Amino acid sequence: MINNFVSVDKRNYDISKMQDVKLLMSPTDIKFLIYMLKTKKPKKMLEIGVCNGGSSYYLLKESDPKAVLHSVDIEKDCPHDPTKPTGYTVEENLDKSLWEKRWFRHFGMDVIDCIEEIGGGIDFVLIDTVHTMPGEFLSYLAIIPYLKQGAIVVLHDVFDNYHEIMKDKMLTMWTADSFCTGLLMSAVPSPKKYMPDDQPVPNIGAFEQTGKDLDYVIDVLRALYVRWKYIPDFMLHRYLVMIRKKYGQKAADLFEQCYAMQFEIKDGKYLDKE
Numbered sequence: 724m725i726n727n728f729v730s731v732d733k734r735n736y737d738i739s740k741m742q743d744v745k746l747l748m749s750p751t752d753i754k755f756l757i758y759m760l761k762t763k764k765p766k767k768m769l770e771i772g773v774c775n776g777g778s779s780y781y782l783l784k785e786s787d788p789k790a791v792l793h794s795v796d797i798e799k800d801c802p803h804d805p806t807k808p809t810g811y812t813v814e815e816n817l818d819k820s821l822w823e824k825r826w827f828r829h830f831g832m833d834v835i836d837c838i839e840e841i842g843g844g845i846d847f848v849l850i851d852t853v854h855t856m857p858g859e860f861l862s863y864l865a866i867i868p869y870l871k872q873g874a875i876v877v878l879h880d881v882f883d884n885y886h887e888i889m890k891d892k893m894l895t896m897w898t899a900d901s902f903c904t905g906l907l908m909s910a911v912p913s914p915k916k917y918m919p920d921d922q923p924v925p926n927i928g929a930f931e932q933t934g935k936d937l938d939y940v941i942d943v944l945r946a947l948y949v950r951w952k953y954i955p956d957f958m959l960h961r962y963l964v965m966i967r968k969k970y971g972q973k974a975a976d977l978f979e980q981c982y983a984m985q986f987e988i989k990d991g992k993y994l995d996k997e
């Protein structure tokens with residue numbers, strides 16, 4: 724055990740047949756996801772970041788057949804194969820009885836557009852989107868009020884920023900800026916965090932949702948002082964309004980200050996105002 728990170732024993736989960744679907748997660752990461760599903764037995768799952776649907780496939784296949792899954796992706800067509808719809812792996816590989824009545828697709832939108840419709844009582848989440856700041860921080864801030872106390876939030880690619888440095892040719896799209904999920908994993912003030920124990924540096928992790936008020940989100944918001952890779956202009960105002968409504972004016976002020984700083988950076992330097 725390191726700090727508050729708890730090792731998990733996943734030796735009982737057979738991943739030998741995983742080659743039947745195209746995966747964007749490594750088999751060991753999928754194994755960890757299955758371990759969390761089997762241990763926590765969720766009833767209402769939310770997935771943010773779907774792409775071809777490899778993770779949706781496992782969320783549906785390995786959970787209680789009565790549990791529902793809401794999958795959200797900003798793209799309607801699969802970014803890895805635009806000739807197919809987002810999440811196509813599920814329809815192509817999974818028995819219809821396992822998804823037809825329990826899989827709700829919210830494609831072509833951000834989670835802020837559909838979280839109210841999805842509603843509360845969410846007890847299991849997988850967040851796996853852009854990995855660069857502010858990416859997953861925004862998604863997480865949008866969903867906190869809808870999570871059950873003790874809900875499990877799984878974050879993928881918490882170690883992605885090293886892939887470029889390791890010169891992994893398969894993962895050249897990721898860069899040293901891909902530290903968003905890793906930072907979120909550390910910033911969340913939950914005393915219960917989980918990581919797999921079979922990788923030198925795990926690339927997947929999870930934490931339990933233990934709060935939703937201003938005190939809880941303040942550490943999360945503060946992490947947004949870190950320099951952002953991109954500024955989602957078209958979303959910022961909506962996120963500001965949501966943060967004010969859900970967490971109060973102090974949280975909104977902090978958020979506004981964090982993003983105002985991003986506009987003050989030019990040629991790689993923060994423009995100090997005298």
Ligand SMILES: C[S@@+](CC[C@H](N)C(=O)[O-])C[C@H]1O[C@@H](n2cnc3c(N)ncnc32)[C@H](O)[C@@H]1O
Nearest residue numbers: 747772773774777778795796797798833851852
């Ligand atoms: C790494 S892939 C997801 C892989 C999937 N979880 C799996 O393991 O099979 C990232 C996906 O996140 C989506 N995405 C990017 N920004 C998003 C956002 N703000 N909200 C929802 N999805 C987003 C992209 O369109 C892409 O399909």
